[in-house]
Amino acid sequence: MKSYQTYARSSVSMSTDERFRKTLQQLFAQNQIDYIIETGTWLGTGSTKTIATTVEGKHQPKAYYTIEGNLTFHTIARFNLRKWDFVKPLWGDTVAKEQALKFIQQDEALHHHEDYPDVFIDTLDNPVQFYTDEVEGKLGKNPIINAVDWFGDTFLNRKEDLLRTLLIRVQDTRPLVLLDSAGGIGWLEYQTVRDTLGNRPYWLILDDIHHLKHFRSLADVQKRNDFRVIDYSLTDGWMVAEHVAV
Known part of the structure; x- marks a missing residue:
């Protein structure tokens, strides 16, 4: 793999890509989507705001759930x-933390990243x-974020496995699922969606399809x-797809 820091467009959000915006507009214009589930809210100003702006009004869903694991970012969002x-x-973990940690420890793509020369990774x-460290919330911390995290872990109820819980709740409504969470567990999140929803119809958006996060998810979608x-768009790293019952 190659360092994402060398990618000239690494700071470009898929939400700023005009082609992505037009694809979204067409999707919502042609379909009434009542439930949206997103992993990775961050500050709410990227894809969350883009989709909310696109669907408000006559295409407005009943609920747009967006999950963020960092309590500071969740509060700002x-x-x-x-x-x-x-x-x-929603604040919490998209998958159970122990499951995520086990997945990372056993991920052959991380242990043999040199076998994937065209895929980006956050660090070599x-x-x-x-x-x-990312899953455990140890990256990029400052004293304020540390204090907020301590408060949340001490006094609030941090939920786990939120992605699967929400998928089961809306599984028969043909939801839209957008996966843009922690880089090391993108493939795990995709498998969670695929296995939980099974043969049911739904819409799927992946971010960072040229990255460790979802290069395998893209390959799996394309072959099925x-x-x-x-x-x-491989250049901007996103994909929009429809899952159909067969």
């Missing part, structure tokens, strides 16, 4: 997204430890006859 009452920011320096790729 709640403020940034307050305009849209159908957007439901002990990536297993890097993504372990129960997925129809609507559009994708």
Whole structure:
């Protein structure tokens, strides 16, 4: 693999890509989607805001659930997204933490990243430890974020396995699922969606399809006859697809 820091467009969000915006507009114009599940809210100003702006009004869903694992970012996102009452920011883990840590420790793509020369990765320096630290919330901390995390872990109920829980709740409604969470568990999140929803119809958006996060997810979608790729961009790293019952 190669370092994501060398990627000239590494700071470009898929939400700023005009082709992605047009694909979204067409998707929502042609289909009534009542439930959206997103992993990775961050500050709510990227894909969450883009989708909320696109669907508000006549295409407005019943609920747009967006999951963020960092309590500071979640709190800021709640403020940034307050305009849209159908957007439901949730704080917690998309998958169970122990499951995520075990997945990272056993991921052959991390242990043999040199076998994938065209795929980006956040670091080539002990990536297993890097993504372990990411899941455990040890990356990029400052005193304020540390204090907020301590408060949340001490006094609040941090939920786990939120992705599967939400998928089961809306599984028969043909939901839209957008996966853009922690880099080391993208493939795990995709498998969670695929296995939980099974043969049911749904829409799927992947971010970072040229990255460790979802290069395997993209390959799996492309080879399966129960997925129809609507559009994708390797340059900007996103894909929109439809899963159909077969």
